[in-house]
Amino acid sequence: AAGVIQSPRHLIKEKRETATLKCYPIPRHDTVYWYQQGPGQDPQFLISFYEKMQSDKGSIPDRFSAQQFSDYHSELNMSSLELGDSALYFCASSPLAGGRQFFGPGTRLTVL
Amino acid sequence: QKEVEQDPGPLSVPEGAIVSLNCTYSNSAFQYFMWYRQYSRKGPELLMYTYSSGNKEDGRFTAQVDKSSKYISLFIRDSQPSDSATYLCAIFTGGFKTIFGAGTRLFVKA
Numbered sequence: 001a002a003g004v005i006q007s008p009r010h011l012i013k014e015k016r017e018t019a020t021l022k023c024y025p026i027p028r029h030d031t032v033y034w035y036q037q038g039p040g041q042d043p044q045f046l047i048s049f050y051e052k053m054q055s056d057k058g059s060i061p062d063r064f065s066a067q068q069f070s071d072y073h074s075e076l077n078m079s080s081l082e083l084g085d086s087a088l089y090f091c092a093s094s095p096l097a098g099g100r101q102f103f104g105p106g107t108r109l110t111v112l
Numbered sequence: 113q114k115e116v117e118q119d120p121g122p123l124s125v126p127e128g129a130i131v132s133l134n135c136t137y138s139n140s141a142f143q144y145f146m147w148y149r150q151y152s153r154k155g156p157e158l159l160m161y162t163y164s165s166g167n168k169e170d171g172r173f174t175a176q177v178d179k180s181s182k183y184i185s186l187f188i189r190d191s192q193p194s195d196s197a198t199y200l201c202a203i204f205t206g207g208f209k210t211i212f213g214a215g216t217r218l219f220v221k222a
Contacts, residue, residue, distance in 0.1 A: 004155075031208065042200060042212040043156065056208035090155050100146065101202075101210060103155035 002026055004104030006091050012110045013081050021076040021107045025093030031055065032074040033101060034066060035090040043090055049074055081111045113138055118201055118213030127222050131188040135201035135213045138182065144204035145177050147186045149197045150215065156200055160186065191220045 005024040013019050025032050031050045035043035036059075045058035049068035060066075063081075068074045078085060088108050092101035118135045125131055133147075144163055148156035160175035162168045162184075168175045176185040184203075188195055201213040 033208070033210075042214050045209065045211075048208040050208060058209075088153070092155075100158055100161050102158060103148075105155045106153075108153070 006104040023091030029093035122217040
């Protein structure tokens, strides 16, 4: 069965640089979620999109932005990167805007 | 008070033991409950999904919801070393938001 695809899997950036993370949801899933997970922490919700519109917002810094495109893939744009942004970033998708979320393998971002 | 509380462990058990993982939650309106398993450096994998009170069984896994106590549990029978992972409870609160517990680290010793 198709799963959530994230790219890149690993990313190394320097402070103050910009990063773009991509997420391709499971086909026919119309809701996409972004999470940030630091070492030893549970996933922290950043933002979600339903039918290409922002549906909910969590603890996403103003330096970050995201969007969902017409093909339902989503991108998380991170600017002015800080050391504390180093984390695993997960994308999840769900059908029918709720409930079961299926997670991608994550992008490991390291900011040096 | 956090909306979802979960003991982070670690929990260490011998192979073959029955494992009990638990979470409590604060809002009696919550209705959709999930358990995820996360191996190190991997994405969370949905294990169980339950709605309302009662038990749901899938192989060696049983999810239990007690809405009167606002308590959810995951039982693993005949635990295996391959079950060693972090288990996260999660509650879909409605709208587009899911709240995760802190995760319990489980070690199953051969």
